[in-house]
Amino acid sequence: MAPVTGGMKCVKFLIFSINFVFLLCSLAFFMLGFLVKNDLISVPNVSQQSKDTSSIFFMVVGGVVIFVTFFGSCGAWKENHCMVITFVILLSFILIAEIFLTVGGYVLLNKMLANSSKTLQTMIKEYKTKDKYKKIMDNIQQQLECCGSVAVSDWVGFQPDGISVPDSCCRNVTLNCGAKAMNNSKVIYTEGCWIVHTSFYYKIVPGLGVTILVIALIEIFSVVLGCMLICGMRKGYKVIGNDYKNVTVCGLALIIVGVLAKVAVNDFPEVQQLANTSFPIVIIVVGVVIFFIAFFGCCGAWKDNYCMVTTFAVLLSFIIIIEIGIAITAYVFRGQLKTIVEGGMNKMIKNYTNPDIQKNVDKLQHKLKCCGSVNASDWINYKPDKNSVPDSCCKNQTQSCGAGALKDSSKIFNQGCATVVEDFLKKNILWVGVAALVIAFIE
Incomplete structure (x- = not known):
């Protein structure tokens, strides 16, 4: 292996610098693990196993990041081809894990908040x-500046008079102030307190999402830099084969599927309003990106350019990850469609x-041959x-055919529109998700 020169030296030091930052982050995760364990010690309804698992999780993440950054920093500094490849592969797996954890965390957020409500009710x-429980509840109410679980009325049975609350609910705590x-x-x-707690989580979710996105982009950038460094260390590598037609076809197929889904949804603007989904647009965008990457891969293969083909392979891998994430998200959230549709229809x-x-x-009921949200009695x-x-x-x-029609159900449609729209959305999202998974396997 020839030592890297020119621009590759800049790439080398960039990889080393990024890995140093990740090393600092891993140390922060270790500290967070200890803090989480200490904070959960006094929380009721949380088993010892859960407390240990939460802290161990952060410590393990910190250890994994240290392990990966070791390969990245040492591989870049020593220009070790094998270590840099290992770094790229491990970082790619971390990206996949982040996607699954993000989707899973969002799904479980509501369950966690519901459990916190039960915990507060138990302590009250x-x-x-x-x-x-008294000490914990007093501490929570003072720290969060709140009273009760959902409202101050949760303390209605605290004293026989029905209008007294614990002193910890007071803005200025004094004896018998409540x-x-x-x-x-x-x-x-x-x-x-549950309202304050819930509001806090929903406030930090967007920021947390942006943070995860930024970290993911940095990781993608690191993987691309790693591939570039690999290219610089492997001079004269000959690429064999130029069959990238299947990938191009996959891109075209995704574009077609997305367009068909978008056209189908556009026939029912009400459905768009109810579901608030941009899923078909996502599929179209992914299809266009894949087509562009496939074209890039074809050129790299035709010209026997190792760097171009390696970059193509890495980028295509990320597209596969995105497709799998979209398909899983569609499948996970399909069970919530009924609630969304019924709420929108009732509104x-x-x-x-x-x-x-x-x-x-009127257009929705006429086209779908339905009446009301659940049934005609909604009117x-x-x-x-x-x-x-x-x-x-x-x-x-x-x-005026609808005047007095509830007395004679034979004249009107009896099936609710929410049921029809729900079936339509489930079928659309499920099949597009399946198509994305199939295409991902082909890729």
Whole structure:
């Protein structure tokens, strides 16, 4: 192996610098592991195993990062071809793990918040009987400046008078300051601790997402730099083969699938409003990117350019990771479609007097041959007689055909639009997800 020269020296030092930063991050993870373990010691409803697992997780992540950065920094400094390749491979696996953890973490966030609500309710219920819970609850209320779980009224059974709260709810804690203070917002905090806790998490989620994205981009940049350094250390490597047609076909296939899905959804603007999904657009973008990368790979293969083909392979690997992540996300969230669709439909029924909403609902009911959200009875408050539905619910639509139609269900569609739209979205997302997985395996 010839020593790197010119621009490759810059790449070498960039890789070393990035790995040094990652090394500092790994040390931070070790510290976070110890802090997490100490913070969870006093939290009820958390098993010792969970406490140990949480801290061990951060320590393991820190250890893995140190291990990977060792290969990256030493490989770059010593210009060791094998170590740099190992670094690139390990970092790619970390990227895959981050995608799965991010998707899984988002899915489990609501479950975690629900569990925290139960924990707070348990501590409130046993506040007087268990001194441990009393200390923890007092500490939480003072630290978060809150009172109760959802609201201050959670303490209604705290004292026989029904209007007293613990002193820890007071803005300025003094002995018996919470006596008969439940309705005095100047003396006590009125916001529930679970509300404060939930708001905190939802505030940090966007920032956390951006942080993860930045880290992922840095890792991708590091992998590309690693591939460039490998190219610089392997002069005269001959590329064999130039068959990249399958990859190009995959890109075209994704574009076609995305366009078809987008056209299908565009036929129902109401569906777009309900689902708020850009899934077909994502597929189109991924298809265009793959087609571009495949063209890049073809040129590299045709010219026997090792650096171009290596970069092509790395970029294509990231596209595969993205496709798998999209497919998994679609599958995980398909169970929530019914709630989303029903909520959106009920909102549109409530605001049916709005001309734009009325036009969309009528078009939806007519095209999908449905009526209401769950069933036609959702329109019971449509007219004062409590028996009428919009004319778009009628099987044979004529003016005023929906008047009194709830008495004769044979004249109108009985299936709710939420069920029809839910089936449409599930079918669309599921098949596009399956197509993405199949194409990923081909790639």
